[in-house]
Amino acid sequence: MADPVYETALGASTRDRITLLGQDLAEDVMGTVGFGELAFWLATQRRPSPGETRVFEAVLAALADHGFTPTAIVTRLTYLSAPDSVQGALAAGLLGGGSRFLGVTEDCGRFLHAVLSEVDTLPDDDGGWDALALETVEECRAQKRFLPGLGHHVHKDGDPRTPRLFAIADEEGLRGPHLELFAAIGRVHPRVLGKTLPLNGAGVCGAALADLGLPLELLRGFALLARTAGLIGQLAEELRHPVANDIFLSVDLNNRSVPPDPHA
Amino acid sequence: MADPVYETALGASTRDRITLLGQDLAEDVMGTVGFGELAFWLATQRRPSPGETRVFEAVLAALADHGFTPTAIVTRLTYLSAPDSVQGALAAGLLGGGSRFLGVTEDCGRFLHAVLSEVDTLPDDDGGWDALALETVEECRAQKRFLPGLGHHVHKDGDPRTPRLFAIADEEGLRGPHLELFAAIGRVHPRVLGKTLPLNGAGVCGAALADLGLPLELLRGFALLARTAGLIGQLAEELRHPVANDIFLSVDLNNRSVPPDPHA
């Protein structure tokens, strides 16, 4: 076999120089490129505009931490059990970032994208978006499909992140077709479903990320990036105000041994 | 047992409001706080100054991606094998962030901190720092201890990240005792070791993070945060320019079956 060659536009080093995405890391990136901007650049291999960076960082802020979620509890318990491995505690927490708790962002972005891919010409006014949204919600209802991003178990009157993210996108001129369609779904769904559900903040994040042109396959990855910062915050708080052992004991001391229930 | 109470200053929600670190998430964080700034704030529960944010983000940039490291290869291979789980691919990559490849940052920060903790009054000029550094290097040599952050297997004449990070810290007035001591070690070690070694960029990152007052127990965590952005970049590139299957085949096709070698 001929020597394989592995191409990459990401990090590369020579004896006296490090490049990243074709830039000189020390001279052109460090001290100049913010971390959110860099994460966007790494994922798309193009430098985002300041407006794109602002929307992107607003999404990351929206998803960074939600208090004692399963992922946060898992990171704290894993650190309690294996304090020798910070990487293990963070990795364990991220592994909860799957279909249920962190999945809305990706599901919503992909769903909106799939609808848009079927449309020949995108609408150019609210009426047009409302018509497309109505058709979309009706089709979901007919197929008894779940419409991702609609509803929230706590914020029943509206998720405060949602109007804010729309406003930021508008300020930056970055309300694209995914956000337009999601907003229209918010307007028309009561006509079909007979009740008004809030547009979920995690869902609008997915729409915004898709409008930014980020890879759909990795939308969940950006939620995980945001969550990594949140989990470091959880560990930092655990170090000074520990609760993991109390959580563990609250389970362990309330356990009740029962007879086996054989699986048929 | 009385109901336990779990306190946190991180994320909290009511029906119509989300707070994070005592701030209104939608109004005061989204659109206003950059992602690096937020990560710092989450870890320390205090808002960093713009200068602190700039140094912190320069460190994250320095550590985000180094091309085909073991962590990058692991993330790509895991995604090849289990494309259903982006969280698994990222977590697997982060698990390589241990003592050898990502550990220098933490080891260096902790080492410098331990030296500084033994000193009653910190030096106030280069001469004083040089004296402390000389004592430190001599003690390491006497104890045949490894001095973290000294030397680099590629950048033998100097790691380009090192002078740049010192310069950024100086521009922001944030060269603290950890960076001072590390710089002095760079100046004096040839007198003791008889050869000049470069100050490693990952090591200077540890010194800078320690000077920013970030928790020493989590210095590795910031390297992992930076690397999460890098690994998303690796996945994004793998999606469009895949190499993981070639890497796998280059190993699998070059395997040679040998007889067992029994462990005594």
Add this chain to the structure above:
Amino acid sequence: MADPVYETALGASTRDRITLLGQDLAEDVMGTVGFGELAFWLATQRRPSPGETRVFEAVLAALADHGFTPTAIVTRLTYLSAPDSVQGALAAGLLGGGSRFLGVTEDCGRFLHAVLSEVDTLPDDDGGWDALALETVEECRAQKRFLPGLGHHVHKDGDPRTPRLFAIADEEGLRGPHLELFAAIGRVHPRVLGKTLPLNGAGVCGAALADLGLPLELLRGFALLARTAGLIGQLAEELRHPVANDIFLSVDLNNRSVPPDPHA
């Protein structure tokens, strides 16, 4: 909130006794119950017969190690990078146990189960099974669905694990409906597909596990249990005959830096 109570039939301890599945761990399990038998018992909360244990352990043997798979390479590279954390190296390897490389076992078990769930009365002779299999293969073909467990990229003339596992199941009187249907698919598919494909060994493992009454949701879990033993073997070999650094260098030294390819 009233104190919650968490019931379990698994491990429980008092000051002088440990029970597991209602058994006295020290007296009735240690020294008496083999590890495969125990794993089966833990998963089903019923003790398997010796024949069930033999089939189950044959499946675990079939899936334990396949040489330099992505999971094996990942475990070795992670250990190279973070030798401080054996748990991290094993966890990283297991994270590759997803849809592509370890998924056939689960996919095949679930697929056969879904077909059997639609049948009112199960066939009682080969002719009857062939008829059901023919219908199944034709339906898959009509729907252009992939039939899990059919074909193997290396063992094109037959996977040696397949006849052996059927024989072991027959010896123990444990060829149930999943194995019967899979065998019949092996007999009839050439009539529909126009070519003869081998029954994959990982697929027949899924059929056997389903016949043993193990939970379908966890069929992948048993492949992961088998693989854990394999990955420990990989680490043990890596400790004495290391290859991970050579694998890493073979990628790193063959990297080629290319210009960024901006994502549209």
Add this chain to the structure above:
Amino acid sequence: MADPVYETALGASTRDRITLLGQDLAEDVMGTVGFGELAFWLATQRRPSPGETRVFEAVLAALADHGFTPTAIVTRLTYLSAPDSVQGALAAGLLGGGSRFLGVTEDCGRFLHAVLSEVDTLPDDDGGWDALALETVEECRAQKRFLPGLGHHVHKDGDPRTPRLFAIADEEGLRGPHLELFAAIGRVHPRVLGKTLPLNGAGVCGAALADLGLPLELLRGFALLARTAGLIGQLAEELRHPVANDIFLSVDLNNRSVPPDPHA
């Protein structure tokens, strides 16, 4: 670079044959070699005797599950949050297998081995072992070092696994120097410490594994293998008698938002 070659004695395949450890997998392993035996064989590249297998499987049984440990809670919470990834739930649980909750086995085995490595001629009677043990305990006390494997937070009058594992090892003629020294430490330590502590079951497991000649670097790995079977049991129980959501809610509903506590 010449084509690298990667040697392995583990799994290998040709078109019509699969070998593992030099054996024909289908003919000589499946249906013949139990799972505990195979795990031992994979780790040492030598086939264990029936007695060695029995001791090894007794150790695995002793470590498989301890009810609602942090690792069990983590696996259940991760599955709650990401039910799409069984591998993620198992990997997350294993990541808690670090220094604190699963570390005793490895720490104890390594500690005993280090003591034995310093001895020129091993004792050949209880008196000799007691003398070595006395010296060992006194030295630990003088250095204020923790003696691994001594004491248990629940089984204060004795861990029931301990005498059982000694008995099994004796029945199989496999009480080697690690177990001898650990038993002697159990006899003599009250003379030095002024109180009687039980020999921990996880500790005696480490002594037994070391006596079996298993690699010291991987003793934790065998605890993790045992725990993998336990975690599959936890998931199987969670599927039918779920508690993870109640655990999550017991934390989430008892959270109290407090002001930030800035890190100095």
